[in-house]
Amino acid sequence: DVKVTQSSRYLVKRTGEKVFLECVQDMDHENMFWYRQDPGLGLRLIYFSYDVKMKEKGDIPEGYSVSREKKERFSLILESASTNQTSMYLCASSLGIGRTGNGYTFGSGTRLTVV
């Protein structure tokens, strides 16, 4: 069964810490995405990548960075965690341009709490 795997289901970090969220997909998908999901705000795109070493800002990139050194892995980095970054983080992947398929395949999410 094809999968998008996020390294942690639950994470608690302190304010100011550098936080790494890892995402790995085994479907050879070109595109990978990081979203955060908050009650009443829906899914908001943080960053996406359409190829190795390529990255594009989404709607809310402030306070975040990403890394994609290998096709299957897309990391989200919180440079200095703050309490307003407490959220559910969702990684997703998809096929390349022109190939629709099932849209995105999502990981199971990481619930991050910053204290």
Added chain:
Amino acid sequence: EDQVTQSPEALRLQEGESSSLNCSYTVSGLRGLFWYRQDPGKGPEFLFTLYSAGEEKEKERLKATLTKKESFLHITAPKPEDSATYLCAVQALNAGNMLTFGGGTRLMVKP
């Protein structure tokens, strides 16, 4: 700008009480419309892709339909295990592989 609006925001049904969820969209050329199911604390799971007006897809108690302006997710004789948030998303022809998501409908089915 592509837009997706889902209604209602929340829906409470009794077990066996059929209903429909609405997804209205505005897009400059539709490549595909997607329905996902999301259980609390988990990532969305793919349900259906619809590509053109008039298309219908079915899976168990769920049936998705598509017109040029909206999609419906019909739930027939729902069971408590159908309780979840249902997300709709569109992919525009000129948007590469980006999806635009609606806010979701939270469905609660009581026994």
